[in-house]
Amino acid sequence: MRLTVETGSAAPAAASGCLAEIGFGREHGLDPAEPRRVQVGLPPLAEPAPRELWWSERPVEIGRWGEIAYATDGRSHFGHLLLAEPAGGSLEALGRHAYEQILGWCRELGDAHLLRVWNYLAEINREQAGLERYRAFCVGRHQALAAAGWPDRQLPAACAVGAPGPGLLISCLAAARPGVQVENPRQVSAFRYPPRYGPQSPSFSRAMRVAASPGQLLLISGTASIVGHVTIHPDQKAGQLTETLANLAALLQAAGGQASYQALRVYVRHPEDWPSLAPLCREAFGPAVPLVPLQGDLCRSDLVLEIDGLAALAAA
Numbered sequence: 001m002r003l004t005v006e007t008g009s010a011a012p013a014a015a016s017g018c019l020a021e022i023g024f025g026r027e028h029g030l031d032p033a034e035p036r037r038v039q040v041g042l043p044p045l046a047e048p049a050p051r052e053l054w055w056s057e058r059p060v061e062i063g064r065w066g067e068i069a070y071a072t073d074g075r076s077h078f079g080h081l082l083l084a085e086p087a088g089g090s091l092e093a094l095g096r097h098a099y100e101q102i103l104g105w106c107r108e109l110g111d112a113h114l115l116r117v118w119n120y121l122a123e124i125n126r127e128q129a130g131l132e133r134y135r136a137f138c139v140g141r142h143q144a145l146a147a148a149g150w151p152d153r154q155l156p157a158a159c160a161v162g163a164p165g166p167g168l169l170i171s172c173l174a175a176a177r178p179g180v181q182v183e184n185p186r187q188v189s190a191f192r193y194p195p196r197y198g199p200q201s202p203s204f205s206r207a208m209r210v211a212a213s214p215g216q217l218l219l220i221s222g223t224a225s226i227v228g229h230v231t232i233h234p235d236q237k238a239g240q241l242t243e244t245l246a247n248l249a250a251l252l253q254a255a256g257g258q259a260s261y262q263a264l265r266v267y268v269r270h271p272e273d274w275p276s277l278a279p280l281c282r283e284a285f286g287p288a289v290p291l292v293p294l295q296g297d298l299c300r301s302d303l304v305l306e307i308d309g310l311a312a313l314a315a316a
């Protein structure tokens with residue numbers, strides 16, 4: 001499996017070997033004619049807007065299961081679902097439903113292992129019925145995983161980012177072979193956060209390491225300026241970038257092997273922060289790593305920046 005970032009106008013999903021084509025724009029959208037193509041409703045902060053393409057070396061088949069549109073090469077499976085939010089509904093119920101779908105899809109694919117989930121929630125920080133919507137989502141997500149008897153050490157790498165909306169968009173990557181959880185020695189595991197961050201701790205691993213040929217891939221969760229379980233430099237863009245870079249470095253070290261980033265997304269809450277952060281990111285990651293800057297809200301209201309992506313680990 002391989003990830004590339006392109007900015008051309010061609011529509012490559014139809015190309016053989018393409019597992020997913022992920023674009024960014026004003027609104028969430030799935031292409032009814034092409035299950036591999038999704039638009040994430042996060043405004044891109046670079047022109048022309050980049051697209052992420054996930055590739056397999058093997059023949060790819062497309063399919064649908066329940067509300068999920070997906071592509072599979074028989075070993076790796078890439079799915080997307082976009083759920084409308086019913087008026088008066090809760091993100092707890094919608095999150096639970098989404099994860100029930102995802103886990104059902106994994107079972108259908110022969111008990112596939114969930115490796116990575118991208119969660120995009122509308123109005124992520126808004127309080128609704130006395131609870132922040134992100135926290136309600138965490139409750140519903142956990143309910144579905146708990147009902148399936150999902151062990152903490154197999155929680156997928158993830159991100160949860162706020163989009164202008166509407167709807168709940170989730171993309172997910174599953175595989176026939178399990179990944180290996182990698183936690184960050186600088187951070188408390190998210191699934192062990194104390195209750196001050198919500199009634200249910202968030203169900204994700206900091207990263208998942210998976211076999212590739214050659215070497216391994218590291219699926220890196222949304223990484224932010226959190227040390228232990230505490231936000232460091234609340235609302236401060238430069239300080240949060242420094243701390244986030246330290247967290248990424250610690251995570252790569254914990255993963256072992258010589259790591260090189262394949263592509264990174266940088267989510268910033270305030271678009272006006274990006275012009276000053278861009279050169280700092282470029283300097284930190286070097287000229288060759290594709291960066292996809294996006295405007296997104298983060299799951300703590302004091303976070304202004306989060307970075308996730310994919311790294312290749314050289315064979316040990």
Ligand code: 3EB
Binds near residue numbers: 159204224
């Ligand atoms: C954090 O470290 C920042 O709820 O799926 C990062 C990645 C975060 C994934 C999720 C949340 C999630 O807690 C927030």
